[in-house]
Amino acid sequence: MARYAMVTDLTRCVGCQACTAACNAEWNVPAGQARTRVLPTGATGTFPNLRAAFYVAQCNHCDEPPCVRPCPSGATFQADNGIVKVDPTLCIGCGFCVDACPYEARYLNPETKRVDKCDFCSGRLEKGQQPACVTTCTAHAKYFGDLEDTAGPIFQLVYGKSAKRIESADVAVGPNVYYLGRRDEAALIAEVFPPRQPRMxxxxxxxxxxxxxxxxxxxxxxxxxxxxxxxxxxxxxxxxxxx
Amino acid sequence: MTTDAPLNFEAMSQRMIKKHHVAIILLHWFNAITWLMELTTGAALIVSPNYRFMPVWFVEMITEVFGSRGNLLRFHIAAGLLWVTVFAVYGIFGWRTYLHREVLEREVALDRDDLQWLRIRVLSILGRSNEPLPPQGVYNAGQKMFALMVYAMLPIIMVTGLIMAFHWGSAAVVGWAVVVHFATVAVVVSGLMVHVYMGAVFPEEKPAFFSMLTGMVPELFAYKHHHKWWLEVKAMESTPAQPAAPTESTLSRWLHMKEYWPAYWAGLGLGLTLLATFLIIGQGLGASGGFTRYLAFTLSLIAPQYAATHPYWGNYVQPGQPVLMDFLVFELIGVVIGGFVSGWLAGRFKISTDHGPRITPRTRWALAFAGGAISGVGARMARGCTSGLALSGGAVLSAGAFAFMLAVFAAGFLGAYFLRKVWL
Amino acid sequence: MTSIFPLTLSNGAFITASLILGFFFGFFLERAGFSSAKKLTAQFYFRDWGVLKVMFSAIVVAMLGLAWGSLTGAIDMGQVYIPDAYLWPQILGGLLLGSGFILGGYCPGTSVVAAATGKLDGLFFVLGIFAGIFGYGMIEPAIHQFNLSGSLGPLTLQQLFHTSAGVVAFCVAAVAVGAFWAAEQSEGPWQLFKKTYGRSE
CATH class of the missing domain: 1.20.5 (Single alpha-helices involved in coiled-coils or other helix-helix interfaces)
Structure with missing residues (x-):
């Protein structure tokens, strides 16, 4: 069984939001919501040692997803390939999982009254395509694939180039979106946008x-x-x- | 009334008196079956270890029975909606019978005797009291308590269920609805356990269980367990009795009934027939389509070539397909037989003419022919008549059927004004 | 999951089933009193709410049965015939049928039942239908264009209102029950109106 993961190269990301636009179009995301978004950290530090990055945020498909257990109807579940999904036929729209997510990656769709979030474009994967954000990225900053495939690019990037997870000492649930950076941008993001404690x-x-x-x-x-x-x-x- | 004559307990244990109306018996068992299904499916729906209370094997087994968790949820919602609808119908048509203030005071409200009864009953079941139980009304205090609880909980269960099923309100509303749904069901379940135990296991209440099947209880049981009610029944019986009507089976009475059936019962029969038609044939009932086929068939006998190439009749006369091989063709024959049998059984078969007081039968025939002709044109233009389009299309929620229905009623009400001399 | 309904029948079973279903259709129509033109037309004079009550209780029963069956997967609604909507011919056809109804006292299905119970006016109505349909079939090519106007395909109310079948079924049932309740209130709103505001006769 595969274990899907994504790597975003922060040194290449230019913050153009093409991934957000492609994702919104692909999955009919209503206005004002997003499955993935690009958040600038803003500059920190003192001149000339300034640091800044674009945080490309989305569902992390965590190893221990805190959103699964609060779901009363079992609509949120983790598939065998590691992808955390929402079954819209089971979702009743109570929003328990939205509060539980440390990365604020879930939203309640006001039209369908059901919870929605990134599912690594499972629909496209079944057709043998890459996720929409990966194929759209203008700077080629995104990589997607099987983490268990030792010959694949993801394995190389994560273990060879040591891409980082956005975690903190308090919240470490094993996110599967990794970030590459030249000056430890992942730590900067974790500082500016720290994952919050899961809320019930x-x-x-x-x-x-x-x-x-x-x-x-x-x-x-x-x-x-x-x-x-x-x-x-x-x-x-x-x-x-x-x- | 007098109780001078000694009571014959032997005879009283044989004589049955009526306790429950058949409508209540049906509702009771419908409710029981629905609750069983809803509790089973509802328990299997809760999978998260945070809230799950049934073992995993149970959840997996029930899910497998239904194929998928989606089916399980759909079934739970469908059965719940059916349940809400049935209770809504009972509530609307039967509130005078079941929910009126006097009825509730008699059948649900607890009085002083009831409170005493509860204390002694609980103690005696646990073997801690031998006091005699105070006399009870038509329902004993335990049954009243259960009814009170059910009356309080049912609306909450229904509303929270509807909120979850249709995602009414914000996420917080839905979230709380889940919790309240669960909590209220739990309250009812604990009461339900006592109810089932008393009805099915407790020996002294066995006649009460059988009364939910037959509607009758032995008089001795009423005397001992529902003494106040027994007194009421006796008081009623001691008033001058009407001569007993000859007994006739319910089926025979309904078949030979001189009056038309109450509209809702006829509607129920018609609705079930319509449903069966959808299930068996895959289309609804109809009439005018059958007429059209008969005409097309006649035409194809007289002028086969013309019929087959005509832009309208050609639709029905196609090579290799018998014109008459159609549901409506055979259905119409059945309609003639069914209508005749029904009218004959009720003594309504009579060569006659139904006409208003101001017109002669001859005028009526002419008007009927003209009306038939106009209806025929209208039915074919709309591609169905009152049966084929309005009734059958209405049941599958066809938009055209509802537009047609409005037009029929509009023309009918308008025409009624101009034609009042014909009918009134 | 494959659905059980609708059934697939052999020719013999199909004909037998059609006859039996027709039998019950005719039986219940007659039991409802629909073999009497006076009873039927009394609806249009607000004197008898039988037509509305029978028709809508039948629709609601069948509708809820179908909704329940499709929700549980017992019925494949894709196999059930849903009439195509042709807005304008259906509205005009409805107006014509309604006019024929109040003039002739029956609609096509009920006239068959009336004729079957010996009503001569019912028989004439049936003959009228044959004449009307025959005439219509002959002139249909001339008005064929109108006949296709307002074509919306097999449109259902849930598609029209962009909601689920369950919601529409629930609303239709609720409206029907409300209408029954109104009809039960001293034989209908018209009687109530007359009783309250009308002159005493």
Whole structure:
């Protein structure tokens, strides 16, 4: 089984947003939303040691995706090839996963009322094509492929040229979008746009920590009471006085 | 009333008195089956370890039965919508019977005896009390408590289900709907366990279980378990009784009924026939299309060449395809037989003419012929009549069918004004 | 997943099924009282809401059955015939059929049932239909262009309103139940109106 990953070469990215436009067109992303976006970090440091980068953000298809467990209907899942997907037929639009994502890579589509995000262009992969952002990138800054293919470009870039993940000490869930840079731009991005702690909405928290145990206790207690009554009934014998 | 005469318990245990209307029995079992399906599919839908409460093998087994999780969800929603619709219909047409204030006070509200009964009942089941139970009405306090809980929870379950199914409101609304749906169902389930136990396992309530099948309970059971209700029944019986009607089976009564059937029952029969037609044949019921085929067939016998090349009739007369090999052709024969049998059974078959008081039968015949001719033209222009387009097309939600229906009713209501001398 | 319905039948089974389904169609039409022109036309004078009640309860029952079947995958709706919409001929045809209905007292299906129960006016209506369809077939080539106007294909309400079949089915059912309720209120809104505002007769 493959393990898909993406590498973005930050030394080549010119911030032209062609990837965002191609992605929006490919997947009918409504205005104001995006599956992938390009965010400038702005210049940091003191002259002449200035650093700046374009953060090409999208779903990271994490090794341990924090968005899967909060989904109440099982619409969000991780496929065998590592791609984290949303099944729109199962999604009810509760938004639990949107709050859970440390990279803000998910959005609730106001038209379909379902959650949407980058799926590494799974539809195009099935047809043997590369993701739309990769083929469109004007600076050829994006690479996509199988991380387990030792002869493939991704393996070479990640392990040979040591592309970096955007992680922090607090949030390390194994993102599979890697970044190449000459002056450690990945660290700069992690500084300016740090992955945030996965959030659980109050409803999800309330459900898993309070309602579920309470419900199980209530049903269990009822069952226990009835079991006691049943044994009592067996001991005293059934009365047939009414029939 | 007097209770001077000693009660004959032997006779009372044999004599059955009516407790439940057949509509309630049907609703009860429909509800039971739907709940069983919804609980099973609903439990299998919750896969995340955060919320899942059934073992993984159960979730996987149920999912496999339905083929995919998408099918499972679709089924859960479909059965839920059916359930909401049935209850909505009962609520709208039966609120006077089931939801009226007096009915609720009698069948749901708890009184002082009920509270006593609850205390003693629980203690005695656990073997901690031998006190006699206070007399109960038509439903005992336990049943009332369950009904109260169900009345409170059902609307919440329905509304939250609809919110999830149709994504109503913001993400926060949908998110809370999931939690509330789960919580309210859990409350009902714990009550449901007691309800099922009392009905199916608890020996003293066995007649109550059978009353949900037959609608009847032994009089002795009513005397002992629902004493206040038994007193009411006795008071009713002691008023001068009408001479007993000769017993006749329900089916026979409905078949030979002199009056027309109540509209909704006829509509139900018609709707089920229409549904069966879609399922078996793949198209709806109709009439005018059959007429057209009969005409095309006659024409093809008289002038085969002309019929086959005519721009209109040629559509029906095609080489290698028998003109009459069509659903509507045979269906119309069935309609004639079915209409005759129904009218004959009800004593309605009679050579007669249905006409308004101000016109003669002869005028009526001429008007009927003219009306038939205009209808025939209209039906073919619209590619279907009231049956073929409005009824059958309406059931598959065809846009043209609804436009046609509006036009038919518009012309009918308008024409009714000008033709009032014909009918009134 | 392959669907069970609609069935694929041999010729013999097809004819038998057609006859039986027709039998029940005729039976229930007669039971509803639709073999009587007086009962049918009373709808248009707001005196009897039977036509509306029977027709819409039948539509709702069949519609919910189909919706349920297609949601569960038992029915392949792609195999079920959905009439093509031709807006203008269908509206004009509807107006003509409605006029014929109030003039002649029946519509094509009900006239067959009326004739089957011995109603001579029903028989004349049936003869009229044959004449009308025959005449129409002869002149159809002349008005063929009009006949194709407003063509929208097999358009359904859910496509028209860009929503799902379930939502439309639910709305139609809700509207129908509302209409039933209105019809039940002292035999319809017209009676209520007359009772409230009309002169006492």
């Amino acid at each position: 909405p109050a409803a999800a928290e309330f459900w898993s920590r309070l309602v579920k145990p309470l419900a199980l206790t209530m049903v269990g207690a009822t069952f226990l009471g009835q079991a006691i009554a049943f044994f009592h009934q067996l001991q005293t014998g059934e009365k047939h006085s009414d029939d």
